[in-house]
Amino acid sequence: MLDSWSANGTVAKIKYIHGRMFTKENYHEMLMRRTVPEAADYLAHSARYKDAFRDVDPNTVHRGFVEALLQRENFNTYMRLCRFQELDKLPFYDFLIKSKEIECILSMINNINSGLDNSYLNDLPGYVIKHSKVSLLEMSRAENYEQLLKILRNTPYYKILVKIPPLEDGSADYTECELRLRTAYYTELLNTAKHDFSEMQSKQLSEMISREIDCLNIINAYRMKAFFCYSSEEI
Template sequence: MGTLLSYSGLSTKIRAMQSRLMTEKQYQEIAQMESVTQVVAYLKRQPGFAKLWADLDESSLHRGEIEKLLTHTIHQNFAKIYRFANPSQRTFMDLYFKRYEIAVMKDCLRKIFDGSGDGLDLSLFQDFFDKHSKLNLEKLTKSATVEEFVSNLKGTEYYAPLSRIGQEYHPLLFDYGMALDQYYFANIWRMKDKLFKKRDLEEIIKAYGNKFDMLNLQWIYRSKKYYHMAPADIYALLSPVRYKLSTKEITELVEAVDEEEFRRVLDTTAYKKHYPELTPDKLEEYYNFSMRTILETEARKYPHSVIMIYSYFYHKEHEVDRLTTAIECIRYGLAPAETLEYIHRN
């Protein structure tokens, strides 16, 4: 009864917010539009954007500003739910929030590696990060070198994993991004038993365990097929989390001599048994399908658990991805059918 009572108000709030997410019909209408200005004007009339974007002048916005505004709707909705949540629910949200910190850090690092010298303006996100983060956005966005960027992370949990990079070789942007992702994944898995109990713990294990396994499968396959990486280098990329994939299966997949052997090992895994049509070239497709299915199914079964929060954030973030894709397609003048096809791939 305690869990039911603690989640009943939040579940009602999230269901109302879910009802304002974009529908397939709305994506079809957007795909028919001829300009980015039309898309923004259209979104301003939709329930999920009307209040947030009421004062925007769509004719004066450029693409970069629109993308930041779309991302900021995630932050704004996160803040709404956070204000409504109790301390226990905020525990999960604080853990989940780290993905937004990592996204910002990757943007900053990308700017440094691009060497364009252009400033990265994240001032739109400043108030949100001031409330939830220890990152100094101003310092990070002004960092001119990787060394300066890492130094500006002192006092945060991200300094240690990033400061160890580059001591023996010349790392790439990919190396820093992967280090952040691995830290995030390992941190969630390490903290789950301390932070969650009973149903919430079961849902966290199922959702994140599936996510980490499927990501590892993708990374192994892509590393072997497209980058021809040695097994030792592949192991360094992988999430340390093991859920339904055993250490033995991971080893056999990494050590597979060709795609056919990789496929044979994949066919013995729990994921092939659960998804009979799963093949190496469909790993990304089935990762998205499995995450969506798990979150939607579990949120329906257990609306008074942490999975309800996770499911909403997942769908909101994918809405922003789809809208960003749609805007890019329209900007380049793609046909409506092609635009819709790209939207559906997200």
């Protein structure tokens, strides 16, 4: 998909980023930190994340804020690589944006089900808004599942979620929504990898995607058993 000159330039940038990634020793050093501020201070002085924490006082942060900063930095790093190569114009490479869109939709469904006013807006990653084709801000206006579906009507997510009927109280089956959204997401990702890349590249990408699916299924299985007391057969 890339000519050799462009590929070399991208590989060089990726190698530079990879060279600043955390090593096993870095993680061991972080384990010695006993509090979130201490861990944040360690990140603020690391080559990989110092820019992300440049204007942050480590002594005032909490775990959720640190996590949000790390996610934003990783997202922005990926988008910079895509813009450098103009990969953001190709269908496969918007997978990270679609993943974030699904997270936002599920967050809104959880907000509706729980009756938590404004929690969706508080958790909405602002850095995704300008890249998304979904009206992420408009979703906050939905007071029930049917209203959310109307807002999503002109998106691919509507066809997936409209098959799930709303419950009597205006909420929706969160687990079913998550299952269908993520299944559609990974199915599309695997199909795109198969058709838009060479046989060798497609095989490598498919293996990586499958490992991610395995990890997600393991996490979900644990969550269903530990927190919702599902039986092995139900899982």
